Amino acid sequence: MSRRCDLTGKAVLVGHKVSHSNRKTKRRFLPNLCNVTFRSETLDRDVRLRVSANALKTVDHRGGLDAFLVKARAEELSPRALELKRAVEKAQAEQTQAAA
Template sequence: MSRRCELTGKAVLSGNRVSHSNRKTRRRFLPNLVNVTLTSDVLKRSVKLRVSANALKTVDHRGGLDAFLLKAHTEELSPKAAELKRAVAKASVAVAA
């Protein structure tokens, strides 16, 4: 399981740990990932995803998982989330028609 957010694509970054004496050693900045179950209103089912805490706030701000997925770029999404985006788009067109 990679350390990558399935919705925003946030991943591990690297940088320097700088001591008081200004000595630099390499370190890793890990994303704050949490396992969550989000509900899709259009598909009427729950989906388990591994997302960053920041992405969780963004999903809430945009009005739910469906709204987030429809606005997100497909390149940033994981294969699982991209498939979910296609299903939501298809179902929302069917509901609108």
């Protein structure tokens, strides 16, 4: 399982740990990943994703998982989240056609 956020694409970064004597040794900066269950109102089901804490705040700010997926760029999303994005867009298009 990769250490990458399913929604934002945030991944491991590499840098240096710098000691008091200014000696530099390699280290890894790991993203703060959490296993989260989101509720998709459009698909009317629960979705489990591995997302960063930053992505949780962003999803909440944008108004839920469906709104986040519609606004997100396809390059950033994982393959699983990309499938969800397509399903949400398709369901929303069907709802608008049924309403018209």
